[in-house]
Amino acid sequence: xxxxxxxxxxxxxxxxxxxxxxxxxxxxxxxxxxxxxxxxxxxxxxxxxxxxxxxxxxxxxxxxxxxxxxxxxxxxxxxxxxxxxxxxxxxxxxxxxxxxxxxxxxxxxxxx
Numbered sequence: 001x002x003x004x005x006x007x008x009x010x011x012x013x014x015x016x017x018x019x020x021x022x023x024x025x026x027x028x029x030x031x032x033x034x035x036x037x038x039x040x041x042x043x044x045x046x047x048x049x050x051x052x053x054x055x056x057x058x059x060x061x062x063x064x065x066x067x068x069x070x071x072x073x074x075x076x077x078x079x080x081x082x083x084x085x086x087x088x089x090x091x092x093x094x095x096x097x098x099x100x101x102x103x104x105x106x107x108x109x110x111x112x
Contacts, residue, residue: 001033001037001065002028002065003038003061003062004024004038005060006040007048007060007061008048010045012044020084020087023079030075031068055094056090056094058088058090061100062080062097062098063102064102065102065103066102073099076099080097
C-alpha cells in the first residue's frame, strides 16, 4: 500500500512517467512492498524552490502502510535519488525524499 508522489518544477513527458513508475515498482521492494500495491503520482511544473533557487528540484513523498526501518529508508532514498537523476535529470543534491508510515490505510471500501 505504498504511495509515491513525485513533485518537481520540471516538465515530465509520458515516457519519463512510465520509466519512473517502472523503476519505482522495483525500488519499492527496498521497503518490503511490491508493485502490485504501489500507486505513483506526478506533480510536474509546480513552483518549487530549493536553496533559494528554482533550478530543477524534486520532492518525493513516500507513504506506506506500517513502518519501514531506517536501513530500508536509507536504501530507498538512494534508489529514488538514482531514479530521479537518471530519468528526470534532477541531481540527487536537489532531491528531498520524505517518508510517512500509517496504521490506517483504506482500499476497496475497508481498511487493512
